[in-house]
Amino acid sequence: MASFFLSNEFGLIVGICIFIAIFSWVDANFWSPFNLFVISRSAGVYALIGLSMMAVIATGGLSLAIGAIGVCAAMAFGWAIESAGLHWSASLAVALAVALALGYVNGWLVVRTGIHSFVITLATMSVFFGGMLFLSQGQSFRALPAEITEFGRLKVFSISALFLTAVAVALLLAAFYRFAALGREMLAAGACPEAAELSGVHSGRMFILCHVLSAGLAGIAALLVTARFGAAIPSMAGQLGQDWLMPGFLAPVLGGTLLSGGRVSVPGTVLGAILVTILANGLLRMSIGEFWVQAILGCLLLAAVLGDVMRKRYLAASGRA
Amino acid sequence: MGRTSAYFQADWFGPAVISVLAVLVIGLIDRAFISPAALDVLILAVALNGMIVLSQMVVIAIGQMNLSVGGIGGLAAISFAGLMQVQGLPPVAAAAIALLIGVAAGLFNGWLIATTGISAFVITLASLSLFKGINLGITSAQPFYEIPAVVKAFGSEALFDMLPFLSLPTIVIAFALMVLLTRMPLGRNILAVGANPGAVALTGVSLKWTVIAAHVISGFLAAAAGVMAVARLQIGLPTIGDDWLLLSFAAPVIGGAVLSGGHVSVGATLWGVAIVAIITQALVLFKIDPYLVQAVLGLLILWAVGINRWREVRARKGEGKL
Numbered sequence: 001m002a003s004f005f006l007s008n009e010f011g012l013i014v015g016i017c018i019f020i021a022i023f024s025w026v027d028a029n030f031w032s033p034f035n036l037f038v039i040s041r042s043a044g045v046y047a048l049i050g051l052s053m054m055a056v057i058a059t060g061g062l063s064l065a066i067g068a069i070g071v072c073a074a075m076a077f078g079w080a081i082e083s084a085g086l087h088w089s090a091s092l093a094v095a096l097a098v099a100l101a102l103g104y105v106n107g108w109l110v111v112r113t114g115i116h117s118f119v120i121t122l123a124t125m126s127v128f129f130g131g132m133l134f135l136s137q138g139q140s141f142r143a144l145p146a147e148i149t150e151f152g153r154l155k156v157f158s159i160s161a162l163f164l165t166a167v168a169v170a171l172l173l174a175a176f177y178r179f180a181a182l183g184r185e186m187l188a189a190g191a192c193p194e195a196a197e198l199s200g201v202h203s204g205r206m207f208i209l210c211h212v213l214s215a216g217l218a219g220i221a222a223l224l225v226t227a228r229f230g231a232a233i234p235s236m237a238g239q240l241g242q243d244w245l246m247p248g249f250l251a252p253v254l255g256g257t258l259l260s261g262g263r264v265s266v267p268g269t270v271l272g273a274i275l276v277t278i279l280a281n282g283l284l285r286m287s288i289g290e291f292w293v294q295a296i297l298g299c300l301l302l303a304a305v306l307g308d309v310m311r312k313r314y315l316a317a318s319g320r321a
Numbered sequence: 322m323g324r325t326s327a328y329f330q331a332d333w334f335g336p337a338v339i340s341v342l343a344v345l346v347i348g349l350i351d352r353a354f355i356s357p358a359a360l361d362v363l364i365l366a367v368a369l370n371g372m373i374v375l376s377q378m379v380v381i382a383i384g385q386m387n388l389s390v391g392g393i394g395g396l397a398a399i400s401f402a403g404l405m406q407v408q409g410l411p412p413v414a415a416a417a418i419a420l421l422i423g424v425a426a427g428l429f430n431g432w433l434i435a436t437t438g439i440s441a442f443v444i445t446l447a448s449l450s451l452f453k454g455i456n457l458g459i460t461s462a463q464p465f466y467e468i469p470a471v472v473k474a475f476g477s478e479a480l481f482d483m484l485p486f487l488s489l490p491t492i493v494i495a496f497a498l499m500v501l502l503t504r505m506p507l508g509r510n511i512l513a514v515g516a517n518p519g520a521v522a523l524t525g526v527s528l529k530w531t532v533i534a535a536h537v538i539s540g541f542l543a544a545a546a547g548v549m550a551v552a553r554l555q556i557g558l559p560t561i562g563d564d565w566l567l568l569s570f571a572a573p574v575i576g577g578a579v580l581s582g583g584h585v586s587v588g589a590t591l592w593g594v595a596i597v598a599i600i601t602q603a604l605v606l607f608k609i610d611p612y613l614v615q616a617v618l619g620l621l622i623l624w625a626v627g628i629n630r631w632r633e634v635r636a637r638k639g640e641g642k643l
Contacts, residue, residue, distance in 0.1 A: 305439045
């Protein structure tokens with residue numbers, strides 16, 4: 001039981017409660033149905049972005065390209081509907097296939113060259129994003145079917161359907177890491193590739209699959225953003241998709257995912273995304289200004305990693321590590 | 322080993338040959354490429370980008386990375402422009418304060434990395450967001466327009482109509498870094514930390530202070546690049562630094578730097594900058610879709626990474642035979 005109180009998840013729940021208490025005290029409209037919808041909508045997207053990064057961090061690497069892959073998937077979705085005239089359900093499959101293929105490219109390059117994933121994904125981020133801009137000529141796809149836009153507005157008791165989708169994906173992912181042999185092999189390969197090899201796990205293949213999984217999650221995140229805007233926009237993740245990096249790292253790091261690989265926390269990542277969203281939303285509603293919020297989120301990431309270091313030192317000192 | 326063969330072995334030799342060949346070939350296809358005006362643009366690009374890239378290179382030398390190079394540069398740029406426009410400070414004083422801000426930012430990064438042992442990637446990702454947020458918070462994303470004539474002249478005019486003034490700081494810094502890395506104890510410590518931190522600690526060199534020193538130098542150079550960018554663009558844009566990240570890694574990798582640290586070359590890195598500038602400008606000249614330029618830069622990194630890898634594998638096979 002004591003270990004639960006020292007876990008990241010417990011810390012995050014406490015943090016979320018504290019922020020909610022502060023913000024609902026300062027701002028009477030914090031609990032309004034509209035604000036709940038806004039928060040849950042953003043939290044759903046951030047949670048999936050965080051899970052996408054988490055899937056790669058499991059290998060001990062990272063991916064700068066998740067934003068670029070997400071945008072490519074969303075643009076492929078828009079293209080399949082508008083230019084190829086496919087039904088939206090078939091277009092979803094096209095979008096996810098594009099994302100998975102790009103993830104495979106990343107994973108294959110990282111494993112085959114043995115170069116750190118930072119450099120590979122830095123390069124592929126630029127290639128994917130540049131290629132997407134070239135093919136789309138920077139034009140958005142705005143004539144999406146009503147189903148997509150309606151899904152973006154759908155709410156269940158003021159909670160956005162985007163958030164519910166993210167939770168469903170997170171539950172599947174948590175079950176995958178805990179119960180599926182493949183999920184456990186991914187973590188084993190990430191924790192110690194050599195040891196995993198000795199017990200019959202193909203570490204290289206696992207690393208490629210981790211990148212594919214991450215790309216799939218990034219694709220889902222981008223499709224949720226598309227539903228939210230009712231359009232597939234090339235700039236939805238910023239220049240080169242870099243806007244996804246901060247939320248991508250914040251959520252898993254807050255959630256206790258080990259940056260050296262081998263340990264992930266799906267609930268921690270989702271809770272981390274919720275905490276970040278509530279903090280950003282509350283600060284914006286207090287009219288702090290979105291630019292200062294960016295600075296504060298940077299400080300939050302620093303505080304999270306520093307807190308992690310201190311917790312480890314405490315655990316080591318009390319002989320429980 | 323003969324004298325000529327030593328040249329072939331030098332790090333800068335390959336990139337230098339490629340740069341010169343590229344200029345000649347592209348110049349033959351289209352004479353406009355080697356016109357004085359075009360070469361001037363090329364030199365200006367290499368001068369500014371060179372400073373950005375050297376800032377990253379110092380951190381690559383210790384086997385780390387600095388994602389906040391653009392964040393520091395942007396903060397220094399708007400401080401420089403803002404201090405001149407709002408506080409009415411003379412350009413030299415404003416530049417000095419901007420450089421100090423860069424040093425402070427580098428100190429912040431280095432101190433956090435060295436004392437906590439957290440990866441440089443995470444620390445500088447967080448500080449990038451912090452610096453960029455402060456930048457936008459101060460400026461509300463509005464540019465500073467009133468740049469003194471002296472600064473504008475520094476960014477646009479050339480010494481004896483030959484050498485752009487903007488290239489002088491880069492030349493001075495490049496030589497200083499070369500001396501530092503090859504002749505001075507601190508520089509050797511920086512490279513040694515990059516090659517094998519454990520061994521360095523055993524020799525009694527302070528790992529902590531070497532890491533901090535590398536980040537302070539990086540912050541200083543990033544701030545210098547920010548100040549130069551203001552002079553070049555003739556305006557204090559809050560977006561200065563936003564697009565530095567890819568470039569700052571592309572040039573060292575293309576120049577052959579090993580990203581695991583311990584081995585960097587100022588010459589090869591600057592030739593890497595030249596190659597990127599030549600290709601970017603050639604793509605513009607040949608009216609290639611500007612959207613593709615980004616993709617080509619990415620492919621270039623992959624290609625360079627592949628070449629480096631192939632060279633490593635071959636070197637290892639060679640060792641095996643001996």
